[in-house]
Amino acid sequence: MTGAGAPLVLVQGPEEILAERAVDGVLRTLREREPEVDVVRLHASSYEPGSLAVHASPSLFGGWTAIVVHDMDEGDDDLVEDLFAMVSAPEDGVTLVVRHKSGTRGKKVLDLMKKSGARVIEAKALKTEKDKIGFVRQEFRDAKRSIGDAAVQTLVHAVGKDVRELAVASAQLIRDTTGTVDEETVHLYYGDKVETTGFKVAEAALAGDQAEALRLLRHALAGGLDPVPLIAVLAMQLRQVGRVAAAGRGNPGALARDLGMAPWQVEQAQRTARGWDGQRLGRAIQAVAAADVEVKGGVRTGTAVARDPEYAVERAVLTVCRERAAG
Structure with missing residues (x-):
């Protein structure tokens, strides 16, 4: 055979x-x-x-x-x-x-x-956001259905921690909807989960919206979201803005290929970067890096400096908001 x-x-x-x-x-x-x-x-x-x-x-x-x-x-x-x-x-x-x-x-x-x-x-591990976005797109292609870029991003942010849950969510949207799945539809089904993810916190912080960032952060923490992935998401978003800003202006598609990012990620980072300069972005990245050490128990120094990981995350979010507002 x-x-x-x-x-x-x-x-x-x-x-x-x-x-x-x-x-x-x-x-x-x-x-x-x-x-x-x-x-x-x-x-x-x-x-x-x-x-x-x-x-x-x-x-x-x-x-x-x-x-x-x-x-x-x-x-x-x-x-x-x-x-x-x-x-x-x-x-x-x-x-x-x-x-x-x-x-x-x-x-x-x-x-x-x-x-x-x-x-x-x-059966390679799907670890990165790019991997999971590709997974969702393939799920919809296999079902001969389409889903918008923003809808894919929202779905991954909402349930992407576990690939199996992402598969179940994709199957539900394919089964229960018709036409192209858009962001509004994903919010309708998974809005509560989206609101408790670090991506919404990072989005508000990078926009300098302190009140909204703190509201979302406290909501996420109250819902049981661990401080470690919250800091990881904030750091990732800052790095993406920094990479796109350093690459200069250009076509999102071309930049996406050069930077190993999706075009919509480049477009989002370009919009966010307009409110930042290199010095303030650098200070924000340093603050988040310091918080990352604290929530992990002082890995770099060998001392347990994180008596309150939640406070460390909140301090980092506040710093990001202040740096953005200083522009």
């Missing part, structure tokens, strides 16, 4: 939802070819020596078997050795799907699978 039904399939990478979809896709394609395929799932945490060989043994009644090995990177020596033996001498009528999140555990099995022509499916 070839393609998606190849006898060896390696799904590697830490993003669980992408890995689950990959495994489901392989099994779905296999069932199209072999409707009576027997699916066996083995987990590293409960693996017993010899189980692979038992399940891969030919049945008296024939048929195809798909063996999915979950979390091979957490497996003991018995699982690694059994996998190596099976890949070295594969059984007829068996598709082996190995799930490996990260690390070097079982590397000899991974190397042998690749050398033997295994189909490799990547």
Whole structure:
């Protein structure tokens, strides 16, 4: 068998939802070819020596078997050795799907699978905002639907901390709406979550709106948002403004390619940068960097200086607002 039904399939990478979809896709394609395929799932945490060989043994009644090995990177020596033996001498009528999140555990099995022509499916971590924006856009493309730039940004800011939740939110919007999804629609569904994110706090602070920034900040903290990501978002937004300002005026599309940003991010940063100069922006970045150290317990100095992380965030937000207002 070839393609998606190849006898060896390696799904590697830490993003669980992408890995689950990959495994489901392989099994779905296999069932199209072999409707009576027997699916066996083995987990590293409960693996017993010899189980692979038992399940891969030919049945008296024939048929195809798909063996999915979950979390091979957490497996003991018995699982690694059994996998190596099976890949070295594969059984007829068996598709082996190995799930490996990260690390070097079982590397000899991974190397042998690749050398033997295994189909490799990547499930890379979606960490950055750019990654998650791309993920949302792909969800809508796959559903043959469209979503506006501002709507994508709002959705990622609202629920983008967890990719699985982002997938669920995208599916709900695709299912419950028609036409192009706009920012207003996203606010209608996820407005409460948007209001409690650090992005709204950062947006108000960078605009110099102290009252609104403090209101949103206290709302976010009261809702349980940790000070660490709040500071991280504020720092990221300041850095983006600094990078765009330093790049000078230009077409957002061209600048986006040069800076590794989305065009709408460049446009937003260009608008924000008009109220800043280099010195004030530098002081704001320094204040946020100092707060970052404090909320993490004084990492750079080795001393626990953060007696009140929430106060450290508030002080940083106030400093950003004052620097913006000083222009």
